[in-house]
Amino acid sequence: MMTSIDFEKDLNTEQQAAVQASDGPVLILAAAGTGKTRTLTYRVASLAHQGISSDRILLLTFTNRAAQEMLDRARALAGESVSGLWGGTFHHMANRLLRRHADALDYGNDYTILDQDDARSLVRSGAEELGVLGKQFPKPDVLLSLFSLASGRDASVEQIATEQFEHHPVNVEDIIQVHRVYSKKKREINAMDFDDLLSNGLTLFNEHPDILARYQDRFLYVLVDEYQDTNKIQAKWIDLIAAQHRNLLVVGDDFQSIYSWRGADYKNIISFPERYPDTQIYKLETNYRSVPEILEVANACIAGNPNQFQKQLRAVREGHKKPFLSKLYDGHEQAQFVINQIMCLRVAGYAMHDIAILYRSHYQAMELQLECTQQRIPYQITSGVRFFEQAHIKDVCSILRILEQPSDELAFVRLLTLLPRVGKKTAGKIWNKLENRFEAHNNDHRDLLRQGLPAASQGAWKPIEPILEAYYKENLSEDPGEIICRYIKTFYDRYAVETFDNYHRRMEDIEELITYTTDFENNEHFLSEMALMTNIDTELQKDGDDNAIRLSTIHQAKGLEWKVVFILWLADGMFPSVRSLEDGGGEAEERRLFYVASTRAKDELYLCVPESRRARDGGVIYYSPSRFVKEIPIDLLATEKN
DNA sequence: GTTTCGGTTCTTTTT
C-alpha cells in the first residue's frame, strides 16, 4: 500500500465532501480557483486507496495540458497505484478505441488523423471538383467549422447551414454536396478529422453493443473534467460508457463555458441532475486564488447571466487592492500603459513570470508585442500558429505519413510538391497513375513515380528513394527520428535554406521534433499522437522562459493563474467582439470569457479600456467602453493610482 | 498548361 494521504488536512470541508462522495452520479460545481483539479486528483487517489484497480478508472479532460497535470498530480499523490489509469482528452480516448476497433466501422485501423490544415485542403479540392468555389461561396475554413458544428451538435449539415446563412444568398445544397464529397474523400484516403474521432467513437458504441459492453464493464469509475465544455456527442459517449456502473463524476463550472462556438453545450451540465435524478451535487465556492476585491468584480460581472447554477466566489485571502480601470486613447497608449505598469510592478518585487496580459484575439496584442520588443521586455506568447501545424514540421512529417499510410494522398502531394517544378497538378497526375496508393517498398510504384516527375525534379528525388527503401529493409518504422534525419541530410536542409528566411529557427524546431520522436515506440504512435497535440507549450516547451511576461488569449489562459493580470481592449466591439454578438447566445458567452479572464488574477487586475483604433482606410474608429466594464459597480474599481 | 513569384489583405477562440 502507498503512503497514506491526509484528506482532512489537505482538503477543505467542501472538497472533502466531494472527494468522499459515495458511488453513483456526482456533479461537482467548481467555481474558478476553488481547487477543482485538486479535488479531482484526490478523488482518483481516494479510489485507488479503496483498492480500485486504476485501469478500471477513466479520466477525461479537454486539453492535453489538463490531462498531463492531472496524471502528474495523481501520481505524486498515490504513486504507482494510479499508473494504469486511462486518462487523456476525449480525442485521445476515442483514438485509442478506434485504433483497435476502426475495422468494425470499415476503416483501416491505420487511419490517418487530419489536422485543420489537411482538412482544409481536402474541403478545398472537394469544392473545386464540384466547381462551386466561386466568389459567392463560403471559404473552406468556414465550411469546416460548419461541418464541425454539425458533427458536435449531432445535427445535419443542412440544418446548421440553413441557420448560419439565413440572411445570406448561399446555396445550402452546394454546401451539403461539398460535405458529401469531403466525407467520401476522407473514406478514400482512410482518414478521420478531429470530429470524426468523436463521432466515430460514438458510432462504434451505438452500432456494436458487444464492444460497448466490454468497456462499460471495464470502467467502474468515469470522471470528467470541464464538463461544461462537452458537446452533445461527448455527453452521449460518456453516458454510454458509464451506463452500467453509473459511477459517473463530472466536474465543471457553467460560468466558465466558453466553447459553444465549437459545439460545447452547457446544457449538458445544466441538465445533468435531470438526466441522473439521483445525482449528488457538491459546490466548491471557496476561492484560494484571488484577493476579495478581484472576486467581487468577478461575481458582479457574472451575476447578470441567465440560466446558471448560482454560485458565489468566497474569498479566503485578505484584502489588497481594487482592480484598476485605465481609460486609454488607443492601442499604442495601452501598450505604453501596460509597459509602464510592468516597470512599477518589477520595482514592487514582482517577477516577470508573475505577469500575464490577456486578450480576446491574437491580433489585439500586436501593438504590445511591438512595444515589448522595442523596450526589450522579454515575453512569451502562445501564437496563432501551432507548433505541429507549421509548414516545416508538416513537411518533414509528410514522408513519415506516406510511409505509414500508403493511401495518404495529402502527405503524398505535400512530399512531391516540395520538389522543383512539381505542383498540385503534377503530383495529382502521378497519384492517379498510382491508382491512389503509394507503397514505397513496391518497385513498380517507385518507377511510376519517377517517370511522372519532370526532369527538373529528378535530381532532388533521387536521394530520397533510398530512405523509402530503408524504412522497410532496416525496419525504421520503429525509429521515425532517423527517417527525418536522413530526409534532412539528403533533401530538406537544402530546401529549407533556400525557402525560409528564418532557416535556423525552423531547423531548431525540427531538431526538437526529432528528440520528441524518441518518446514513441514507433512511427504510427508518433503520428497519431502528434496529430492530437496542438500546442508546443504542452509538451515540447515545458521549460518556458522563466524570465518573461506571458501574452495569451483568454481561451488559452483557462485553468492558469498569475499574480498580476492585464486584460486588453475592453471596448465594445473588441471585447465583446462584434462577431460574437451576431448570434443569440453570444453576449453571455463573452461575459463568461471576461469572468474567466478576471479570475486568472491572484493579486492585481488591470482593465484596459482604449477608446479608439486606427481603421484600415486611415480614419479612426471610436469605441465605447466594454459593457462588461460598465456593468461593474464603480466603487469596486480604482481609477487613480493610490 | 503549370509552376512560381510578388504584392495585397486579413487575422476568434481549439482538439
Added chain:
DNA sequence: GAACCGAAAC
C-alpha cells in the same frame, strides 16, 4: 505570417 490573386516564367 499565410492565404489569396494575378502576372511572369518555365
